[in-house]
Amino acid sequence: MSQSPEPMRGLTIAQSQVDGADSIFNQGALNLLEDLCQLFAAEVPELLQARKEYQQKVDDGWLPEFNPETKAIRDGDWQVGAIPADLQDRRVEITGPVERKMIINALNADVKVFMADFEDSLAPSWDKVVQGQINLRDANRRQIDFTADNGKEYKLKDDPAVLIARVRGIHLPEAHVLYEGKPIPGCLLDFALYFHHNYLALIERGSGPYFYIPKLEHHQEAAWWAKVFAYTEQKYCLQPGTIKCTCLIETLPAVFEMDEILHALRSNIVALNCGRWDYIFSYIKTLRNHRERVLPDRSQVTMDKPFLNAYSRLLIKTCHKRGALAMGGMAALIPSKDPEQNKKVLEKVDQDKRLEARNGHDGTWIAHPGLADTAMGVFNQYIGEGESNQLHITRDVDAPISAHELLEPCPGERTEAGMRLNIRVALQYLEAWIQGNGCVPIYGLMEDAATAEISRASIWQWIRHQQSLDSGELVTAALFEQMLHEELNVVRNQVGDERYQQGRFEEAAALLREITTAPTLCDFLTLPGYALLTTGSQSNTTPSA
Template identity: 70%
Template sequence: MSIPVQTHCPPRLHIQGAIGPEYAHILTPEAVALVCELVERFAPQRGELLKQRVARQARIDGGDLPDFLPETAHIRESTWTIRGIPADLQDRRVEITGPVERKMVINALNANVKVFMADFEDSLAPAWNKVIEGQINLRDAVNGTIAYQSPEGKAYTLNPNPAVLICRVRGLHLPEKHVTFDGEPIPGGLFDFALYFQHNYQALLAKGSGPYFYIPKLQSHLEGRWWSEVFAWTEDKFGLPRGTIKATVLIETLPAVFEMDELLYQMKDHIVALNCGRWDYIFSYIKTLKNHPDRVLPDRQVVTMDKPFLNAYSRLLIKTCHQRGALAMGGMAAFIPAKDATANEQVFAKVKADKQREASNGHDGTWVAHPGLADTAMAVFNATIAAGASNQIGVLREQDAPITAADLLAPCEGERTEAGMRTNIRVALQYLEAWINGNGCVPIYGLMEDAATAEISRTSIWQWIRHGKRLSNDKVVTKTLFRQMLAEELEVVKTEVGAARWQAGRFTEAAALMEEITCADTLIDFLTLPGYERL
């Protein structure tokens, strides 16, 4: 049922999700009025930015390759820095990320980390109840009142000095279908931003922190400017000094890596860091270069950060950020601790090696997906960051040769194997099944999978089909071969999960969705878009 909300623009904004007594404390008249004003002012520009994405992609599909922008060379070549970094964001050597579920929020804030990124995006399937209860959980965390009792009776409460909280809002492409403006779903990111800001900015500022955000999936500096305008307008509306709202931007799309200076420049009042969102970046490399047969990636498992195109991306991000006074955050360790002692040793060795590479490159911090990995990552960065220092902004990488477009676009060596393809199918299948059931963060085969890793799995296969690539056993990847493997791997998953889980789940529906998006003649931009229709 569509429920008009009593604000200054009631005929235009409708909430179609249920509003119980507790939800009403989040969907207050003031909060909904802020949503309404932001959507009215900024949603049209967002629509234009999405059209620009389509136009740029069409040029790349037609044969162009991404490159640095000649019209903004003056920004890259001039001397300037960002406005500054608040004290509680100066030291971010280890961050943990995860969805905004109540127990997760408590455990993450209590972990041996500096920052918790509370996620409304890739690790959250945005069912209405998850989105609103996530806002309730963050409000309670900011106020220090959050608590949780498990069904087994275990109590969870906040430690005295929890990690700094940063809220990741949804990307520009994602709608919030339960709220409409003039009959159209509103931008999910504006909804997330407005509710978190409205309910928490005063308490955050009172304790010496602030309204901090992670911004995902940007593809151009113009999109960054749009977000900075959203922040500036909000600061003015609430009488706050310019730069009160701070943001970290994920560089997780191939187009954005060519505009990092420009992003920092356009957002310099509000931005404090860029982050190597490595999994989405690999997905974006596939998606952006999907029509280029010489840029097809091998098995996901061998596309690691030591590959030339990814190493260049990491080093350029560090050099660019530090030149401008911003932090350069490393990527996610998606591993989760194993129960088997030998397997666990291998997990920790891989995590340690990955974090040592990031720290020695000059990153100021890194991400982990599980509290059990925090100590390992922290030890690496503690050993690398100079005693008494909070970060590595002084590492300017001046010895590096200039990183070129060719470096960032370099083809990646490695095999495409039947085992890798089958693993991709099982991972994507299980993730999709969890997602359409409302769970966006899933442990699968020893990794904490979110939307980004599932995206790599399904777009790799789409691209192999598109270009008729051969596997190492000489089989040509076709839609027929994929459908055959999908049916076979569906049976494997059925055996792995057991009869009870299978009966309770939606695996057949997930398989149908995977076939739809993998066999489509036109690559579906994000699996979360057709997935959201089924949520």
């Protein structure tokens, strides 16, 4: 892109050949981005350091618990701000990356909300980040269309779903935008660009700038977001609370601070969400040194297990006490073209959604439009006609949910088939991610970063604690490397030589080997993956002035 119209204090933007980039990086957007970086970027390393200190305590033997220092907040009588009319009914939400055709299909689906994702289902290459902002701007202006290579045209229907943008977590940098010589937090770029280009069109339509906030671990991080929101509202002369957010409770530390997170964001927050797949990964990561809490095969860690069911029920009880919605988790299954197999898929989705609706969730997530009717049917049955949600379900009769329940070990087997499946899933997902694709159908599931994280972290955990498979074989680094070599060949046969040669499977295998056999569990596979995704692009930057 060309240089910005006037000097920006310390802000450096990558050159880019993305069509339309100049309109996205206009003066107003750059002014907001620079202000946010100047005021808030320096706090992010401090928040990440606090995560490390917390993790060190757990590594040393301490177990997470409800914080006695914030008991007054948990015991207090307070409510979050009002929920806008178009966010009161969220019984089915579809998620997906910010690619043009997917946006149109998702907004046209039989759902209430589309969560447009700059995070786990998007590999944040520079062109996709910029093009994603262009796509969402066009969608909010009702000016989005798409023509496929085969000539098929995609257009937005007259009454599309409500759009919520999910920004990246605070841990992910944006290598193509520097402030005072350092990469900025990717979440600030995502937030600033989306807000600036869409807030006015959304407000004029009776909606608003709505966001999903991922990967929170502590209420201090929620307080940081509250400051970002408050500053932005003031800068644009908007009423406090105009920006609305939903926070994912997808880390083990955050489940102990849900009241505190809601309180910190009480002017802006409308809901919490059970990000179940990341939560399972966080359970492994946080309790990585606790041998008695090693998880079994991923397929056995289901929402009916005590520690996950307690997590779901506590989120509902906490949200509804404070006047916030309680969103359920993702159905990662995708429809099958085989009628008999598809029947089984829909039965599993129905069973999963019934558990959520029966617990009292106000809505749920799906990854494919083909699941919308099934999920909608379940929540229509539980919410009923004339109602928008299940805020009336307080779960006050439940016994208090203890830290013991939230940390309860999950029984089950570790199998050779499960380990090999983990390797193939992580390998194929990593290869797709470093190629720029963050949302990948693999073996009947829509895999994103969260499910790949579980796959590789489980094996790391089994190696770390010298677990045995059901065959009696000890899981070691050597066994993993042997299986990785074998499963790489399986994948090669499955995708074919041409696809294999054109892909980056060897690089993905090397990265998987590195993070799975490392002495310390890597925080997020997307961090070393991002280095491969952006190889050669860091040097292609120019000062904006």
